[in-house]
Amino acid sequence: MKSTIRKAIHQVDVMMAPLILSAVKEQNALNTYLFHALFRDRQEIEQQIADPQQQVTVPIFRRFVEYHKSKGYKFVSPVDVLNGLPPNDRYVMITFDDGYYNNLRALPILEEFNVPALIFVSANHVLKNKAFWWDVAYREGKKAGMSDAAIGLEKKHLLTLTDDAIDAYLISKYGPDCFTPVGDTDRPLTPTELNKLAQHPLIHIGNHTCDHAVLPNYDAAGIKEQISKAQDILEDMVGYRPITIAYPCGEFNETALKVCREEDIKLGITVEHAKNFNPDFYEPTNLLTLNRFTIWGNEDLISQCDFYRSDFHVLDKMKGMLKKLKAKV
Ligand SMILES: [Zn+2]
Secondary structure, eight states: OOHHHHHHHHHHHHHHHHHHHHHSOOOOEEEEEEEOOOBSSHHHHHTOSSOOTTOOBHHHHHHHHHHHHHTTOEEOOHHHHHHOOOTTSOEEEEEEEEOBGGGGGGHHHHHHHTOOEEEEEOHHHHHHTOOOHHHHHHHHHHHTTOOHHHHHHHHHHHTTSOHHHHHHHHHHHHOTTTTSOOSTTTOBOOHHHHHHHHTSTTEEEEEOOSSOOOGGGSOHHHHHHHHHHHHHHHHHHHSSOOOEEEOGGGOOOHHHHHHHHHTTOOEEEOOOOSOEETTGGGSTTTGGGBOOEEOOTTSOHHHHHHHHHOSOOHHHHHHHHHHHHHHHO
């Protein structure tokens, strides 16, 4: 489907969502949400120190929690999910990927509303105080006068490489110091901060590989190393062996799932935009590939949440029809 048509249908779906929610009872499900960096405010984003990514600020995150509380959602931890969620309710699980220091800004909000969060940490970034490559590509690209489109294209290319190849590319372009974080905006947590955070009763720490590895770019030995070594490093830093993983960029394959099972990782999260419906979300086969929604700070928050909650999307129906037609041809 052409992207302009897709965007137009998506807009109709977004507009219709509040109407559908008022007319049709929402299905019980687990909605998992993805956050990355948590910017203090718009000004911090505009400093161009870090890739704006989803442009989520602390006030937006607060409104997200308030919204779901007001709609009667129950906030759950991975342990709640693994214990089995009663099928007669609607649930939200909050996740932060990568291990940014700025995720600590979520703590007062989590405490105020008494809601848990799952933080997926790229182990070597914390261990080495190393900036994330997308922030380096953005910060240095902006300094060099690259357009957003050019930086976007470069990012798309880098996503197809291993971490070593990405490092080599950026270091040859911007020099050996480019992976030194600028400050609190872009730096990862320190091992001490991570250890303290892990002791917090509302926080659960999960695996996000050693080097933020997009796993299908690696051979079997590489996948094993990225997942298993991260388990070791994180266990050292937080005092327990993670039982959860978020696949970097949501990418995984059969080898990755096999390694997760060997490592006794019980819950894995992708970036497939969909609810996790009962009874699917407590069936063991699906627990390693849970769906997850992404929240964007530069789009209306309420419209996004309404859209994700709505159970009828024209676009999904059309995609389904196209799939069936293709299967027949
Ligand atoms: Zn990530």
